[in-house]
Amino acid sequence: xxxxxxxxxxxxxxxxxxxxxxxxxxxxxxxxxxxxxxxxxxxxxxxxxxxxxxxxxxxxxxxxxxxxxxxxxxxxxxxxxxxxxxxxxxxxxxxxxxxxxxxxxxxxxxxxxxxxxxxxxxxxxxxxxxxxxxxxxxxxxxxxxxxxxxxxxxxxxxxxxxxxxxxxxxxxxxxxxxxxxxxxxxxxxxx
Amino acid sequence: xxxxxxxxxxxxxxxxxxxxxxxxxxxxxxxxxxxxxxxxxxxxxxxxxxxxxxxxxxxxxxxxxxxxxxxxxxxxxxxxxxxxxxxxxxxxxxxxxxxxxxxxxxxxxxxxxxxxxxxxxxxxxxxxxxxxxxxxxxxxxxxxxxxxxxxxxxxxxxxxxxxxxxxxxxxxxxxxxxxxxxxxxxxxxxx
DNA sequence: ATTAAATGCATGCAAGTACTTGCATATTAG
DNA sequence: CTAATATGCAAGTACTTGCATGCATTTAAT
Numbered sequence: 183x184x185x186x187x188x189x190x191x192x193x194x195x196x197x198x199x200x201x202x203x204x205x206x207x208x209x210x211x212x213x214x215x216x217x218x219x220x221x222x223x224x225x226x227x228x229x230x231x232x233x234x235x236x237x238x239x240x241x242x243x244x245x246x247x248x249x250x251x252x253x254x255x256x257x258x259x260x261x262x263x264x265x266x267x268x269x270x271x272x273x274x275x276x277x278x279x280x281x282x283x284x285x286x287x288x289x290x291x292x293x294x295x296x297x298x299x300x301x302x303x304x305x306x307x308x309x310x311x312x313x314x315x316x317x318x319x320x321x322x323x324x325x326x327x328x329x330x331x332x333x334x335x336x337x338x339x340x341x342x343x344x345x346x347x348x349x350x351x352x353x354x355x356x357x358x359x360x361x362x363x364x365x366x367x368x369x370x371x372x373x
Numbered sequence: 374x375x376x377x378x379x380x381x382x383x384x385x386x387x388x389x390x391x392x393x394x395x396x397x398x399x400x401x402x403x404x405x406x407x408x409x410x411x412x413x414x415x416x417x418x419x420x421x422x423x424x425x426x427x428x429x430x431x432x433x434x435x436x437x438x439x440x441x442x443x444x445x446x447x448x449x450x451x452x453x454x455x456x457x458x459x460x461x462x463x464x465x466x467x468x469x470x471x472x473x474x475x476x477x478x479x480x481x482x483x484x485x486x487x488x489x490x491x492x493x494x495x496x497x498x499x500x501x502x503x504x505x506x507x508x509x510x511x512x513x514x515x516x517x518x519x520x521x522x523x524x525x526x527x528x529x530x531x532x533x534x535x536x537x538x539x540x541x542x543x544x545x546x547x548x549x550x551x552x553x554x555x556x557x558x559x560x561x562x563x564x
Numbered sequence: 565a566t567t568a569a570a571t572g573c574a575t576g577c578a579a580g581t582a583c584t585t586g587c588a589t590a591t592t593a594g
Numbered sequence: 595c596t597a598a599t600a601t602g603c604a605a606g607t608a609c610t611t612g613c614a615t616g617c618a619t620t621t622a623a624t
Contacts, residue, residue, distance in 0.1 A: 207611070220573085285393075301534065335550075337530070339525070353518060361519070
């Protein structure tokens with residue numbers, strides 16, 4: 183990937199994050215990338231092509247690889263805290279807004295599977311984690327699928343609400359939120 | 374509100390829900406409303422004006438009035454279930470998608486306060502509820518602000534994820550989700 | 565130093581955008 | 595019946611869109 187193409191992709195993704203796909207024009211992109219508009223079409227097939235190459239890049243995806251969860255201690259409290267922190271470290275407000283900006287009918291069929299990968303990775307990690315914790319006899323039996331949805335929904339929900347309403351709704355800080363949530367979950371699962 | 378204007382508003386809001394504000398053209402609106410395009414501009418100042426009148430209508434807002442929460446029993450389990458059901462009855466996938474469709478820079482300053490009203494209503498209800506429950510001696514002391522965020526984030530998160538990924542991520546049904554979540558919360562708060 | 569590739573720039577184009585106008589035709593109210 | 599109102603229709607405005615091209619200039623490889 184040459185430097186110019188990368189600048190074009192970066193400009194495109196930033197604009198989509200800020201204004202959405204449809205509202206982002208090729209003129210905007212060229213201006214922000216500091217290149218001439220026609221350069222976009224020499225490097226890429228069309229506007230959509232820029233985005234599709236962008237979402238394939240690590241840089242523009244939350245860096246969700248299996249080794250995120252390496253530090254598992256098999257102890258409910260620190261592990262859930264690690265899990266929520268790992269999510270929030272990666273799913274920044276910028277990433278949330280980009281995901282929403284990519285929800286355009288012209289793109290959605292092609293981008294949705296990629297967008298879904300992030301929550302899916304977290305959900306399947308958590309599910310496996312609880313199953314192993316049960317095997318190890320550290321927690322009792324549960325409807326793990328529902329339990330995982332409760333914990334993940336809460337993590338996702340807080341992240342999204344913070345990105346959208348920026349302390350207007352969620353006055354609780356990230357640290358307080360995680361501390362309180364994990365306490366409720368741990369007591370709720372053990373009790 | 375005459376019938377024609379209402380048809381125009383309804384068409385506009387449906388299209389924004391499906392395609393977003395920028396991608397929704399006045400030609401689209403006219404076609405879906407079954408009126409001539411110029412009629413839009415006889416009835417409304419401009420495209421934005423249609424949306425702003427739309428978001429003011431009960432019909433296009435989640436019907437969140439104080440009497441939603443009338444059936445409070447002052448018993449943690451049924452009350453939390455009632456709360457989550459009340460939210461999910463109103464915040465349908467259509468409403469979630471409309472809220473996202475309204476996130477256009479051209480509109481957001483004017484629509485954001487309205488969009489925020491719904492979560493705010495639920496958050497402040499829950500906060501007051503827990504404070505009274507503590508006064509009544511039915512639960513111990515907590516950082517209620519954080520606790521409310523945990524419960525609301527989870528409710529919001531599940532609703533949003535269901536609307537976005539439609540059973541692909543959240544295989545858990547609404548009933549199972551509420552049952553499991555409330556159990557965890559109740560045990561987590563009481564334990 | 566010579567050559568080939570990459571880029572900037574100006575300009576153009578067909579189509580699409582929100583919005584407007586003038587006029588004909590319905591529907592309704594007094 | 596008459597007059598006001600609502601709407602349809604066709605055409606047009608001024609502007610923007612994604613996309614394209616020819617030509618000059620810069621950059622980089624040989």
